[in-house]
Amino acid sequence: MISLQHLHFSYRKGRPVLDDVSLSLRPGRIYGLLGRNGAGKSSLLYNICGLLFPQSGKSEVIGFDPSKREPSFLQQIYLLPEVFRLPDMDIAQYLQLFTPFYPAFDHSGFHQYLEVFEIPRNHQLSALSHGQQKKVLIAFAIATRAKVLLMDEPTNGLDIPSKHQFRKVIAGSLAEDQCMIISTHQVKDLDSLIDEVIIMDGTHVILQEPVTRITEKLSFRHVMSLEETEAPLYTEGALKGYAVVAVNRRQEHSRLDMEMFFNAVLLEKKSILPLFKQ
Amino acid sequence: MNFSFNRFGYLLKLQLAVNRKLYLLGIASIAGILLGFMFFLSYVSEFGYESQEFVFATGLILSSAVFSSTIFRQFARTDDRIMAMMLPASAAERLAVALLLAIVFYPFVFILICIPCTLLVNYINLHWNRYESGFYLPVNATALYAFLLNICIQSLVLLGAIWFRRHVFVKSAVAVCLLVFAVVLVNNGSARTMINKSRTAEFYQRDTLYNFDSAVPYYSINLQAHTKVADGMYNIGHYYHVALRPAVQIPFLLIPALILVLLWCVTWMKIREQQL
Structure with a gap:
């Protein structure tokens, strides 16, 4: 569905933002794109949807060359940007003006998502808070039924109940022919939502693994004392004892702690990344 | 070239709806400026036929340029730019909407503003100042030249509007002046x-x-x-x-028209090549 091969991109000569990035993403999956601030997550998303053109390399998204930005391509890809500004009109008028551009738009779905998000239907967009505007845009994005949904820091500006609503809406909305990439540095927000993790660091994609494979290779546990566990790969002090990431030698089942995993990969690259190359 | 009349219609509707406040405010300001200038002219001299013709031609070109420089304003700010660029519409459709607004829609609106203003000032002149003058209607050769010149200038301003991100009007105005100077030279x-x-x-x-x-x-x-x-x-x-003899004048006149087509092509390419 999305194939990027040896992509190179930079805003200025000699300062690469994406360096030899290769990715292959399949439909029916939610990808979590993780990375520090400035790691190139947004630039990668913009390259996928054709807002930025790579200097070299090949990208193919749902059979299109993104840099051509053909309308039939743009109808099937929706980017929810981190910063946005909605026009001064009410939701009904927004729908009336923008939905004709998306032939597969699901009106009833949109209103259902608005209900989940507890957004009043006929409000002026400018009268809504930034978080509420973001929820309108998230509902719109999902209702377009675009084959590729790109979300850049979607949980920024959302309060805690809204983050829960966001997870609920996203989890129940993905069709088999859709692919979603959620880019964030607030990795905890994606817990139990994503199918596959992509981690970017220093202009490269350093890891792309399904959640199932991560929990197969690593175990995530809480222990009272570090002596209870054999040679942890990464530890963090917790309220009671320690949170530990260790090699899953006994094939135990544990729940992926996204934030722990992300920190572990960034700080212990040399010991963790080779595990996934086996 | 990718073009759909349906999407063109949606885009036109969207452009008018999103900017309706700006456009209504613009119409009110232009009416105010025109009236102010016309009253000033009738105060310092007589607001005769030639003055009315001058106000119409210069007003049309200057205010059209201001309007045209705002057509691609959604490309100026990064947040608007992302939303605008991700809208499923082709560069040809965007250019067609811009051209329609700048060289058809706006001049028509300007006529609708200018004629009542001229009528009003003439009426006041006649009843208060006892000054009778001919009433100018933009249907003569000067008006035709003004419309043609307007098309050329607005094509340049549209290119400037997509080329420059900030201070579009000022930069486009400088570009137009430089080009006119270069052509004369x-x-x-x-x-x-x-x-x-x-x-x-x-x-x-x-x-x-x-x-x-x-x-x-x-x-x-x-x-x-x-x-x-x-x-x-x-x-x-x-x-x-x-x-040249009249028979061969038209083909030679068409050559400058090709420059217009070239300008539109460059604008179309600039829209296609837009990046964040």
């Missing part, structure tokens, strides 16, 4: 070179100044010969207008 320079190359020795008379003004190469030229009366003083002398 090239026209007169090339005409002078052509005449000088083909002149015979007896063509030039002593103490005569020759001018090649208003030259449009390969189309028409004004030749002026001024006889010297004293140092630095010349008689107006003879004036010749040399032009």
Whole structure:
């Protein structure tokens, strides 16, 4: 569905933002794109949807060359940007003006998502808070039924109940022919939502693994004392004892702690990344 | 080229709806400025037929340029830019909407603003100042030239609107002035070179100044010969207008029209090449 091969991109000569990035993403999956601030997550998303053109390399998204930005391509890809500004009109008028551009738009779905998000239907967009505007845009994005949904820091500006609503809406909305990439540095927000993790660091994609494979290779546990566990790969002090990431030698089942995993990969690259190359 | 009339319609509707407040405010401001300027003219002199013609032509071109410079304003700010660029519409559809608004829709709106303003000022002049003048309607040759010139200038301003991200109007205005200056220089320079190359020795008379003004190469030229009366003083002398025969004028006039098409093509390419 999305194939990027040896992509190179930079805003200025000699300062690469994406360096030899290769990715292959399949439909029916939610990808979590993780990375520090400035790691190139947004630039990668913009390259996928054709807002930025790579200097070299090949990208193919749902059979299109993104840099051509053909309308039939743009109808099937929706980017929810981190910063946005909605026009001064009410939701009904927004729908009336923008939905004709998306032939597969699901009106009833949109209103259902608005209900989940507890957004009043006929409000002026400018009268809504930034978080509420973001929820309108998230509902719109999902209702377009675009084959590729790109979300850049979607949980920024959302309060805690809204983050829960966001997870609920996203989890129940993905069709088999859709692919979603959620880019964030607030990795905890994606817990139990994503199918596959992509981690970017220093202009490269350093890891792309399904959640199932991560929990197969690593175990995530809480222990009272570090002596209870054999040679942890990464530890963090917790309220009671320690949170530990260790090699899953006994094939135990544990729940992926996204934030722990992300920190572990960034700080212990040399010991963790080779595990996934086996 | 990817073009759908449906999407063109949606885009036009969207452009008008999103900017309706700005446009309504703009219409009110233009009406205010026009009325102010017309009253000023009738106060300092008489607001006669020529003045009305002048106000119409300059008002049309200047206010159209301001309007055209705002057409691609959604590309100026990063947050608007992302939303605008991700909208499923082709560069051709975006350009068509911009051209329709700048060279058809806006001049029509301007006529609708200018005529009532002119009528009002004429009416007040007639009843209060007892000054009777002809009422100007934009249906003469000057109006036609103003509309044609407006199309050329707005095409340039639209290119500037997509080329520049900030201070679009100022930068576009400078670009238009530079281009007009360059065209005048090239026209007169090339005409002078052509005449000088083909002149015979007896063509030039002593103490005569020759001018090649208003030259449009390969189309028409004004030749002026001024006889010297004293140092630095010349008689107006003879004036010749040399032009191609009417039968071949139209093809030669179409050549400048090709420049317009070229400008639109460059604008279309710039829209296609837009990146964040």
